[in-house]
Amino acid sequence: MKQLLILLAASLLAQQPPDTQAKPRATRPESRPFDFWIVEWRDCVIFENWSSVRGMTGKSFNTFNPYKKKRQQSWVDDRGDVQDFRDGEYNNGVMRFFGDSFTREGKPFLRRLSFHKLGPDKVRQHSERSYDSGKTWITEYDCFYLRKE
Numbered sequence: 001m002k003q004l005l006i007l008l009a010a011s012l013l014a015q016q017p018p019d020t021q022a023k024p025r026a027t028r029p030e031s032r033p034f035d036f037w038i039v040e041w042r043d044c045v046i047f048e049n050w051s052s053v054r055g056m057t058g059k060s061f062n063t064f065n066p067y068k069k070k071r072q073q074s075w076v077d078d079r080g081d082v083q084d085f086r087d088g089e090y091n092n093g094v095m096r097f098f099g100d101s102f103t104r105e106g107k108p109f110l111r112r113l114s115f116h117k118l119g120p121d122k123v124r125q126h127s128e129r130s131y132d133s134g135k136t137w138i139t140e141y142d143c144f145y146l147r148k149e
Helices: 002-015 029-036
Strands: 046-051 057-065 070-077 082-091 094-102 108-117 122-130 138-146
Touching: 070 094, 082 108
Parallel strands: none
Antiparallel strands: 046 057, 057 070, 070 082, 082 094, 094 108, 108 122, 122 138
């Protein structure tokens, strides 16, 4: 069955004519809002390796979803926690995402992740959670990125 699905997928892909006119997504206008964080684009995805002051590590992927016309971010940490952020929009120097999440006890909450442009060499990342559907917010962490010289 697995081979059949792989063959079917390969067959469908082979039937699609290549889009020779398409621009790489990183050069499209909808990919530009994170230019304040990334100076030189080589790909259409921002791939981040991160570590916390508490010793946790993880990875995140930021990209533009052309079907939803919104930015999105997914991350995972070394404890196996995952988070999917949706509806990313850039307004007034801030890229903001939202994601549904759960406490360790299973209680749902809304998470808001914001990236603030603070100048040519500094970005603030602010994570908040809400237990009342976004009426009030509690800061989870507040950190800064400084551009490497």
